[in-house]
Amino acid sequence: MTEPLVQVDRHGRVGMITLNRPKQLNALNDALMDQLGAALLALDGDPEVGAIVITGSTKAFAAGADIDAMVDWSYMDVYQGGFITRNWETIRQVRKPVLAAVAGYAMGGGCELALACDIIVAAESAKFALPEIKLAMLPGAGGTQRLPRAIGKAKAMDMCLSARMLDASEADRYGLVSRVVPDAELLACTLALATQIASYSQPALAAIKESVNRAWESSLSEGILFERRELHARFASEDAHEGMKSFLAKRAPVFKHR
Ligand code: CAA
Numbered sequence: 001m002t003e004p005l006v007q008v009d010r011h012g013r014v015g016m017i018t019l020n021r022p023k024q025l026n027a028l029n030d031a032l033m034d035q036l037g038a039a040l041l042a043l044d045g046d047p048e049v050g051a052i053v054i055t056g057s058t059k060a061f062a063a064g065a066d067i068d069a070m071v072d073w074s075y076m077d078v079y080q081g082g083f084i085t086r087n088w089e090t091i092r093q094v095r096k097p098v099l100a101a102v103a104g105y106a107m108g109g110g111c112e113l114a115l116a117c118d119i120i121v122a123a124e125s126a127k128f129a130l131p132e133i134k135l136a137m138l139p140g141a142g143g144t145q146r147l148p149r150a151i152g153k154a155k156a157m158d159m160c161l162s163a164r165m166l167d168a169s170e171a172d173r174y175g176l177v178s179r180v181v182p183d184a185e186l187l188a189c190t191l192a193l194a195t196q197i198a199s200y201s202q203p204a205l206a207a208i209k210e211s212v213n214r215a216w217e218s219s220l221s222e223g224i225l226f227e228r229r230e231l232h233a234r235f236a237s238e239d240a241h242e243g244m245k246s247f248l249a250k251r252a253p254v255f256k257h258r
Contacts, residue, residue, distance in 0.1 A: 003020060004020060004035060005019070005020050005021055005029075005031055005032040005035045005036075006018065006019055006020055006032065006035045006036050006039050007020050008039050008042075008043070010048075010049070011191055011195070012195055012198070013048060013049055013050040013051065013195065013198035013199070014049070014050070014051050014052070014053060014191060014194040014195055014198050015039075015043035015046070015049045015051075015052045015053070016052075016053045016055065016191070017036065017039050017040070017043070017052065017053065017054045017055070018055050018056070019032065019036070019054070019055070019056045019057075019061070019062055022057045022059070022060075024063070024066065024068075025057075025059060025060035025062070025063035025104075025105060026056045026057065026060050026061065026062040026063060026110065027062065027063050027064060027065070027066040027067070027068070028062055028064065028065050028066060028088075028109045028110065028113070029065075029066035029069045030066075030069065030087065032066075033087040033088055033090075034087050036054075036087075036090070036091075037087050037088075037090030037091075040052065040090055040091055040093075040094050040098070041090060041093065041094070043096070044093070044094045044095060044096050047257070049096065049198070050096065050097075050197065050198025050199065050200070050202060050205070050257075051096055051097045051098075051099065051194040051195075051197045051198040051205075052094065052096055052097070052098045052099070052194075053098075053099045053100075053101055053190050053191065053194050054098065054099070054100050054101070054113070054117060055100070055101040055102075055103075055186075055187065055190070056102070056103065056104070056106075056110075057103070057104065058103050058104060058125075058183065059103075059104040059105070060103075060104040060105040060106075060107075060110070061100065061101075061102040061103065061104060061105065061106040061110050061113075061114060061126070062105070062106060062107070062109065062110025062113060063105050063107050063108070063110055064107045064108025064109045064110050064111075064131075064132075065108055065109040065140075065141070067135065083140075084140055084141050088109070088113075088141050091113070091116045091117070092116065095206045095209065095210075096202070096205065096206070096209075097118045097119065097194075097197050097198075097205055097209060098116075098117045098118050098119075099117060099118065099119045099120075099121060099190055099193065099194050099197075100113070100114040100117035100119070100120045100121070101121050101123075101186050101187060101190035102114055102120055102121070102122045102123065102126045102128075102177070102186075103122075103123035103125050103126055103183055103186050104123075104125050104126065104127065105127050105129075106126060106127065106128050106129075107127070107128075107129045107130075107131055107165075108129070108130060108131060108132055108139065108143075109139075109140075109141045111128050111129060111130055111139075111143065111147075112130070112139060112141035112142050112143045112146070113141070114128070115142060115143065115146040115147060115150060115176075116141075116142060116146065118209060118212075119178045119193070120171075120176065120177040120178055121177070121178060121179050121180075121181060121186065121189060121190040121193065122168040122171055122172065122177040122179070122180045122181075123168065123180075123181060123182070123183040123186040124168050124169075124180060124181070124182055124183055125168070125183050126167070126168040126171065126177070126180075127165050127166070127167055127168075128159075128165065128166045128171050128176060128177075129159065129163060129164065129165040129166070130143045130147065130159050130160050130163070131163040131165075132160075132163075133160065133161060133162075133163050134163050138160070139160060143160065144156075144160060147159065147160065147176075149216050150175060150176055151174040151175055151176050152174075155174050168180045179193075199255075200255070201237070201239035201240070201243065201255045201257060202255075202257035203237055203239065203257065203258065204234060204237065204239060204240065204243075207230040207233065207234065208230075210226075210230065211223070211226060211227045211230050214226045214227070237258065238256055238258045239253075239255045239256060239257065239258060242254060242255060242256070243255070
């Protein structure tokens, strides 16, 4: 029996996916990305799951696309095989909040995978880089697009063109990560955060995720319009009425995720 390349565990309403190619620093090959995509879709479709965490090892979240696998690929191989498009973008279909818990290296595609998550919690050991230029390549899983949106053009150009590596405190200062925590507390802190998020109403979380993502992908007026529609739609939700009633009654809400 071969070891699965991703391990899936449940912690209450949180689904945790651990990338599991430790010897290769979780280099992201096709098989791993297939398994990651399948795990993400299964957890997204599970009504008992409210939030998803992706993590790696203590040494590496992921050191990027698998260079060993790519070295002899031709243009036709990647074009016809839909490299990246075929199985790396599954994460974009996920409607539930996805948190990355990053310790050690998040490089190349590993950094891009973290950037595709909704929240990044970084351990103090976390290191972020897009070093593809050293291979005469480019960040091809959203890095040239998501990084400037996250940290601005100046810092993003520096990272992409020079392969500059950011430590956790720089990544925090530049807005690449949401929180930095001691290494020993990474999983517990991320799990606590994910558990808190998962306790809220699922449709409201999905509406917020969609609305914040609109801020990246549309004009301000389109984004505001989308947000307003999402707000109005909350009034069709049982949970929103329950949330407001429970506040007024000074009791805990009981959400049905409807
Ligand atoms: N692909 C394949 N194998 C990798 C890998 C990768 N991206 N990163 C690390 N490994 C392998 C190494 O080859 C090594 O294997 P062996 O033990 O068989 O020699 C093993 O993992 C351990 O790595 P190192 O010995 O290099 O560990 P280190 O601690 O000295 O260095 C590191 C760590 C700085 C992360 C270094 O491994 C490194 O620079 N890795 C490559 C990072 C990179 O260039 N990523 C971008 C890939 S391209 C990409 O991602 C394209 C895209 O946008 C989709």
